[in-house]
Amino acid sequence: MLEPCDLLIEAGHVVPVVPHAVVLPDHAVAVTAGRIMAVLPIAEARARFRPAAVISRPQHALLPGLVNLHCHAAMTVMRGLADDLPLMRWLQEHIWPTEAAFVGPELVQDGITLAAAEMLRGGVTTVNDMYFFPDVAAQAFARAGMRATIGLIVIEFPSAWAQSPAEYFDKGLSVYGECKDLPGIRFAFAPHAPYTVSDESFERIRVLSDQLDLPVHVHVHETAFEVDDAVRQRNERPLARLKRLGLVNSNLIAVHMTQLSDAEIQLVGEQGVSIAHCPESNLKLASGFAPIERLRRAGANVAIGTDGCASNNDLDLLGEIRTAALLAKAVAQDAAAIDAAYALQMATLNGARALGLDAEIGSIEVGKSADLITVDLSRFDVLPVYSAISQLVYASNRRDVCDVWVMGEPRVQDGALCHFDPNALAELARRWGQRIAAR
Incomplete structure (x- = not known):
């Protein structure tokens, strides 16, 4: 008698991520109750299972959903607002004034609705947001049906969300208590950056992070100016300060990390720090070049993020993977640095590991959640396919994503979003553009 299952996904190339660099030709993944039951050749799957539904993608790659390890999702409404400016001028003259004028529940709700649709359509099933x-x-x-780790923001200056460090902590911990049981939702502490957060706040974050076992998600060593300014003001580099305060450990998600000494690379490797590498934002803002091949070799968990739409200007993680792989080769002056298989691992398993979710997502393994995507490799401008992994990293783009499932539930089918109206999304984005431009 055939075993029942909810869904059988058949693909020409299954890329499980674990084992590393493996591609399984003509394989299927069986899913029941949102979890992976089996990974096996298509002929064996048809002989074993009686699925309620079958998705056949003979010219597609099936892989884990992508993990965006650093994003400011609500900033989709600021896409293209202030391009071609250095970081501090961009922040101080454009982004922070715009946020002061407009940030509130409405902007966050609408911006995240736009961002979630954009990310899901591009194969991102999990995001770490700040x-x-x-x-x-x-x-x-x-509501969007997407996994998210939500940053409990901490910053020293007042905002529409909170007026003091104490209020940021009080309100953040209240949100954690009220929302931690929402499906797919987890939390991290999100101190903005060493230059905007006090020692006292960092010390409290360290204690709470240890107590609640939550990651700490923070911009670190983003620019040379940031590091030099810290040395001038404190006679201490930002990473050394975080180490002194007890925050350099496996719970730390350090974003950008473009300015690193040999000793700092060794430190984060030894401590198992996760690096949220954002190559396109770093390039656009001329922030510098993260030495990710050296970080990888040192033992750091290198993952990848898009940053926000105001500094990227998209949430295309497949595009980000390609940029990361190519840039790493140039920085390392080594064509073998960050090969395609590791680049894909950065956007899947490594991102999951940074969020403490690697037992649940990030690879196609029996027992894990069915957070899965298919990518079309049949177009003439992607063919021929000598290596599915290489094509995914070096030739594919987000518009090749065909299907997306989160916890076994369809979010994209045949390239179409399941629960969003693209016309309504476009109108929403246009309305925000008009409001912000009018200011």
């Missing part, structure tokens, strides 16, 4: 109004963000991502 922004204001984490209560609104948690609800918005849950």
